[in-house]
Amino acid sequence: LFCSSIFTYPESCVMDSYTYQPIGHVESIFCSRNGALRQSGLSQYARASLTINKTFFTNPDHSLENISEYSHLWLIWVFHQNTPSAVKAKVSPPRLGGERVGVFSTRSPHRPANIGLTLAKLEKVEGDTVYLSGIDLVDGTPVLDIKPYIPQYDAPHVADLSEDVAEISTQIVEAEDDDDAVEHTEPDTSTQIVDA
DSSP, X not given: OOGGGTOOOOHHHHTOOXXXXXXXXXXXXXXXXXXXXXXXXXOTTOEXXXXXXXXXXXXXXXXXXXXXXXXXXXXXXXXXTOOOOOOOSXXXXXXXXXXXXXXXXXXXXXXXXXXXXXXXXXXXXXXXXXXXXSOOOBTTOEEEEEEEOOHHHHOHHHHHHHHHXXXXXXXXXXXXXXXXXXXXXXXXXXXXXXXX
């Protein structure tokens, strides 16, 4: 049961718009979108840095404390070099060789909200700056947020594996409990000690 089936929202809520301010802008090896990679993680040599600006924090370096504990970061950013055009419900991504599919089944930059998502490797943190590799971001890209990549939550196969491991562990514990019960009720006759 969803909340929308209980509550009726005013029409003004449906068309709300939101304005965000970037936490910083990327300094990247890619000067324009034409030369940038289409997907993150394709090259370890695709490097960039992101310095947190002081718009939100007096000490931006404090916002990065403990982030070096993670191997990768999610970056949420804006396709700031998009050319103005009408957003289409169906697009033809290059990887599909001309086949038209729904825009939400693709990673097309031309979307109702021109927001991108990148998974980048965290190389190091220095003060208020993170250094990244494996990026697909153009120089000057506005970044709205960064979040740590946590495999057990962000990688579905790892989450499934965790559930499998938990189930197997439960079975092992139950089996050990059964073995203990057998041990207490049946004497071990597999070895006999003979008194010399």
